[in-house]
Amino acid sequence: MKAAVFTKTGPPNVIEVVDLPTPEPGECEVRIELGAASVNPIDTYIRSGAVPLPVQNPQIIGCDFAGTVTKVGSAVERFRPGDRVWGSNQTFFGRQGTFAEQIVVDEQWCNATPEGETDTEAAAGALVGITAHLGLHRTGQLQPGDSVFVNGGTGGVGSSVVQLAKATGAVVATTAGSPEKLERCRDLGADIAFDYRSHDLDEQIRAFLEQSERSGFDLWYETLRQPTLERTIGMMAEGGRIILMAGRDARPEFPLGSFYTQDLSIRGFAMFKASADEQRVCGEAINRLYEAGSWKPQIGTTMSLAEAAEAHRLQEANTLENEGTLSGKIVIVP
Structure with a gap:
């Protein structure tokens, strides 16, 4: 089978597409004929060595997957051949990745794919959907009627936060960088979307809060x-929650006084450290939202397995260099 791998960390050109033996599932694993995978910033960090994690040699890249079960291990209980599944959290802690024609995955990381959802949609929404749900609900304790702010409402995580928060009954504010993207934010459910290039962005946000008769945001994702x-804390309501899930090298200034006098809290989390049970709760919730028409993963572009290195270059250009040329996820279709 064909697979995109690396044998040493480094820039995107360390990725090679090679032939590997078709894997056999272990007793708790399913073998999946891949329909689609997607690219995440964490994939590029693992490949580059910026995030040192145990890897195999060769290491198949990719965390997210969607496809059809072709074979199951002797102890598998939830799936059988022919079932369509999706999931994430591969590549981590010594597990092989997903950029391959056939993959094996422990059934605990798999979710059933809703009827009508394509593999490209399911793969595009895997990591970002679970991340958004974990941050909003497990970590952020989102309640109906809360006000939520998230930057980048057409990005992978941002668009997921907008949709999932709105589905919970929150008032959602976000940002984007073009008229087309601002309109897309509103289509996804945002109550208001601000142009982050505006010279008076903060004044516009505060005016929105005042018109909404709110002292600040209940949850800032x-x-x-x-x-x-410092800016974020100044826009929070008393008792508000700030959720951090990005910025490994950031060292922001922290205004302690205004933080504790407003009874605020900050929580950070890494999606890949959530347990399989925690992620399954998110997956089942996301599936229900898809079936209800409240969740549609955003696909920016599709590429082939042979273009895996170029896909990593495109992701880095937008994650690290802020090119703004991508709206939605990069999906690999083998």
Whole structure:
């Protein structure tokens, strides 16, 4: 079978497409004929060595997957051949990745794919959907009627936060960088979307809060790699929650006084450290939202397995260099 792998960490050109033996599932694993995989920033960090994790040699890249079960191990209980499944959290902690024609995955990381959802949609929504749900619900304790702010409402995580928060009954504010993207934010459910290039962005946000008769946001879901906590804290309601899930190298200034006098809290989390049970709760919730028409993963572009290195270059250009040329996920269709 064909697979995109690396044998040493480094830039995208360390990725090679090679022939590997078709894997056999272990007793708790399913073998999946891949329909689609997607690219995430964490994939590029693992490949580059920026995030040192145990890897195999060769290491198949990719966390997210969607496809059809072709074979199951002797102890598998939830799936059988022919079932369509999706999931994430591969590549981590020594597990092989997903950029291959056939993959084996422990059934605990798999979710049933809703009827009508394509493999490209399911793969595009895997990591970002679970991340958004974990941050909003397990970590952020989102309640109906809360006000939520998230930067980048057409990005992978941002668009997921907008949809999932709105489905919970929150008032959602977000940002984008073009008229087309601002309109897309509103289509996804945002109550208001601000142009982050505006010279008076903060004044516009505060005017929105005042018109909404709110003292600040109840939940701020931070997606930026360089957060400005002083600005964020100044826009929070008393008792508000700030969620951090990006910015490994960031060292922002922290206004302690205004933070504790407003009874605020900050929580950080890494999606890949959530247990399989925690992620399954998210997966089942996301499936229900898809079936209800409240969740549609955003696909920016599709590429082939042979273009895996170029897909990593495109992801890095938008994650690390802020090119703004991508809206939605990069999906690999083998």
